[in-house]
Amino acid sequence: MSNVDTGARRTLNSSVGSLTSVTRTVTTVALGLLVPVSIVALWAYFAGTGEFSTSQLPSPGDVLWAAGDLASRAVLWDHIAISAQRVATGFAIGAAIGIAVGSLVGLSKIAGVIIQPTIGAIRAVPSLAWVPLLLIWLGIYEAPKLTLIAIGAFFPVFTTVAAGFRAVDRNLVEVGRAYGLTGIRLVTQVLLPAAAPTIFSGIRLGLAQSWLFLVAAELIASSKGLGFLLLDSQNSARTDILFLVIILLAVLGKLTDFLVGLLEKRVLRWV
Amino acid sequence: MALTESSRGIDIHVAPAPVAVRGVTKTFGTGTSAVSVLSDISLDIAAGEIVVLLGPSGCGKSTLLRLIAGLETATTGAVLVDGAPVSGINLRCGVVFQEPRLFPWKSISDNVLVGSRGGANRDAAAQLLDAVGLTGFEKHLPRQVSGGMAQRAALARGLAGSPGVLLLDEPFAALDALTRLTMQDLLLDVAAETGSTVILVTHDIDEALHLADRIVVLGERGTGIAEVVNVDHPRPRDRSHPGLAPLRAELLARFGIHP
Numbered sequence: 001m002s003n004v005d006t007g008a009r010r011t012l013n014s015s016v017g018s019l020t021s022v023t024r025t026v027t028t029v030a031l032g033l034l035v036p037v038s039i040v041a042l043w044a045y046f047a048g049t050g051e052f053s054t055s056q057l058p059s060p061g062d063v064l065w066a067a068g069d070l071a072s073r074a075v076l077w078d079h080i081a082i083s084a085q086r087v088a089t090g091f092a093i094g095a096a097i098g099i100a101v102g103s104l105v106g107l108s109k110i111a112g113v114i115i116q117p118t119i120g121a122i123r124a125v126p127s128l129a130w131v132p133l134l135l136i137w138l139g140i141y142e143a144p145k146l147t148l149i150a151i152g153a154f155f156p157v158f159t160t161v162a163a164g165f166r167a168v169d170r171n172l173v174e175v176g177r178a179y180g181l182t183g184i185r186l187v188t189q190v191l192l193p194a195a196a197p198t199i200f201s202g203i204r205l206g207l208a209q210s211w212l213f214l215v216a217a218e219l220i221a222s223s224k225g226l227g228f229l230l231l232d233s234q235n236s237a238r239t240d241i242l243f244l245v246i247i248l249l250a251v252l253g254k255l256t257d258f259l260v261g262l263l264e265k266r267v268l269r270w271v
Numbered sequence: 272m273a274l275t276e277s278s279r280g281i282d283i284h285v286a287p288a289p290v291a292v293r294g295v296t297k298t299f300g301t302g303t304s305a306v307s308v309l310s311d312i313s314l315d316i317a318a319g320e321i322v323v324l325l326g327p328s329g330c331g332k333s334t335l336l337r338l339i340a341g342l343e344t345a346t347t348g349a350v351l352v353d354g355a356p357v358s359g360i361n362l363r364c365g366v367v368f369q370e371p372r373l374f375p376w377k378s379i380s381d382n383v384l385v386g387s388r389g390g391a392n393r394d395a396a397a398q399l400l401d402a403v404g405l406t407g408f409e410k411h412l413p414r415q416v417s418g419g420m421a422q423r424a425a426l427a428r429g430l431a432g433s434p435g436v437l438l439l440d441e442p443f444a445a446l447d448a449l450t451r452l453t454m455q456d457l458l459l460d461v462a463a464e465t466g467s468t469v470i471l472v473t474h475d476i477d478e479a480l481h482l483a484d485r486i487v488v489l490g491e492r493g494t495g496i497a498e499v500v501n502v503d504h505p506r507p508r509d510r511s512h513p514g515l516a517p518l519r520a521e522l523l524a525r526f527g528i529h530p
Contacts, residue, residue: 171372178340178366179432180388193376270376270412 003188024160058240063247066240083214083225086142087256090149091210095203097150102202105158106165106195107187116162127213131220145153147215152213153206158203164195197271200264204257205214211253226252287318287468288353288363288435290329290339295348297334307493308334312348314487314496318435321462321469323479326489326497327526332472335489336440339470340366353435362388365434365467369441373413379424380409386431399427402461419450425460430465437462439471443478452510455481459506476522480515481508488525497527 040060046052047059054062070076101119106110130151134144168191176190218227226245233241292314299306308331316322324332337343339350341361350357352364365386372381383396402404403423405416413421422442429437438456443451457480462469473479479486483502491495500522504514523529 171368171370172374174342175366175368175372175385177360177376178342178364179385179428180360180362182360190374193374196376268376270414 018043055237055239058243062240066238066244070119070241070244079224079226079229080252083218083227084252086145086149086217086225087207087210090213091153091207093146094150094153094210095157095206096204098154098206099161099199101154102158102161103165106162107191112162119158127151128216131216135221140221144220145214145222147228148217149210149213152209152216156205156209157202161195161199162203164198164202165191167198168194197268200260200268204260204264207256209262211249212254215249250265277515285433285435285465285467287466289318290314290316290436290468290470291351291354292316292335292339293349293351295335295338295345295350297338297343298330298346308337310493310495312495314469316470316485318468319466319482321459321471321482323483323486324470324472324489325476325479325486325522326474327491328474329492330489330494331492332489333440336438336470336472339436340364340438342366357458362432363435365437366424366427367425367429367437367439367442369444371413371418371425373421373424373428375413378410378412379405379416382413382424383427383431386428388432390432396427396431399431400424402430402464403427403457419446419454422446422454423457426454426461430461430467433465434467437465437467437469439469441472441474444473444475451478456507458482476519476526477510479522481510486522488522 004044031218039105044060047057058066067076069078101115105115127148130148131144134147137146138144172194173186176186176225177245181189214225215227218225219231222228226249230242230245233239233245272500292312295309295312296307299308299311312335314322314345324335338345339352339357339361341357341359341364344358352361363448364523373379374385377385380393380396380400383399384393387395397409401410403426405420405423405427408416408420408424413424416424422445426442429439442458443454458469458471459482469482471482480502486500486502487496488498488500489495501519502518503513504512509513
């Protein structure tokens with residue numbers, strides 16, 4: 001056997017690998033920042049030409065100043081916190097229901113036949129069409145906002161989880177059965193891990209949808225949050241704050257996706 | 272290869288089980304679209320015997336194997352393992368498929384333990400991995416090992432439950448020629464060590480001649496058993512032994528190839 005050789009080669013590879021992987025990470029980050037930095041540079045240039053008024057195109061400095069101003073009055077953090085909390089809660093509810101119903105539909109043919117058409121029809125309703133109904137039913141406080149965000153998170157999670165379970169390699173399931181796994185043990189030991197990569201991509205899609213629906217929810221009736229801040233700055237022609245909120249939404253969306261990505265990497269080490 | 276030496280320490284002995292196939296037919300579909308795959312197959316396999324099911328593709332040999340494993344249900348007739356009829360998954364069998372079919376999220380060692388159905392511990396898995404020459408790869412993931420190594424792990428998994436019958440469905444068909452020959456000898460080694468009854472499906476005549484105590488030749492789809500050939504040749508067999516030539520010629524002729 002060539003066990004020894006392989007072992008030696010592996011150690012060699014891994015030490016070389018870690019070096020190159022650092023360089024690769026640095027390169028990846030640098031390349032990823034290329035476009036945003038260029039955009040900011042272009043933005044600063046156009047804002048500096050004097051072609052546009054500050055209410056049309058505030059400079060990056062204006063936006064930074066607005067951020068500092070809001071932060072110093074401790075309002076910025078409040079807005080971010082309440083929005084993040086709404087996304088977290090709404091997403092958790094929507095994703096949990098999405099995983100539950102998606103699993104049911106993905107694992108049970110008969111449940112799929114019964115539920116799928118209805119969910120497909122509900123899905124066809126533009127999600128914002130629910131808003132008036134939610135306001136009438138649930139009032140104007142947190143409940144309708146959370147519900148709307150949960151609706152936003154539910155559909156991508158549901159769809160991908162159901163598809164993920166259905167797409168599990170039948171050959172692997174057969175191995176599980178051949179070695180005596182049935183029912184819940186077959187689900188937890190074979191189907192769930194096999195579907196996990198798809199489930200994670202559904203969760204990430206659902207999270208992105210949650211931020212989208214957050215803005216929709218906060219534009220409607222609220223006195224706090226990033227969506228409210230958008231509307232408020234539009235009404236008071238504070239384009240600098242508008243820019244700030246848009247950038248914050250981009251950063252927060254990317255950040256939460258990154259965190260889920262980290263979790264995914266930890267859980268799916270075998271991929 | 273130090274396989275025979277390393278497997279000498281293996282402490283996995285099983286009570287080999289006899290297999291009886293009684294008038295089995297298998298039809299897929301119903302009505303006009305029904306396809307008869309097996310018709311009236313009867314076969315007695317002694318405990319500890321190595322039987323190779325040989326036939327052209329589509330002849331139903333895999334289906335017969337799957338019926339014994341309980342992965343399919345016979346349309347009529349019965350399969351008895353150790354005298355007891357097979358209904359549902361047959362846990363007295365270990366199955367090895369054409370593809371390794373390892374769970375990609377489990378280590379090689381944990382994949383082997385799947386075959387023990389929770390009955391064996393890591394020591395037993397280590398012994399089995401030693402027997403198939405995979406010591407040192409316990410913690411590797413399936414994607415980190417070669418196809419041949421993955422198939423060895425699958426063989427170890429098949430043996431992990433100490434099965435009375437080891438069922439192999441074209442287990443070496445996807446391997447390269449050299450690995451295939453090594454794996455055939457490995458299979459003979461572990462079969463001799465554990466004493467399991469072995470039923471192997473193949474379309475490779477040389478493989479059948481090298482492994483089998485008895486070769487069961489299945490005819491075209493739905494025609495049943497065409498011929499049973501005893502290979503009374505001592506082991507270890509020399510693949511190029513002239514004594515095997517007449518049998519090879521006979522089997523080739525049966526498949527329409529006249530050397």
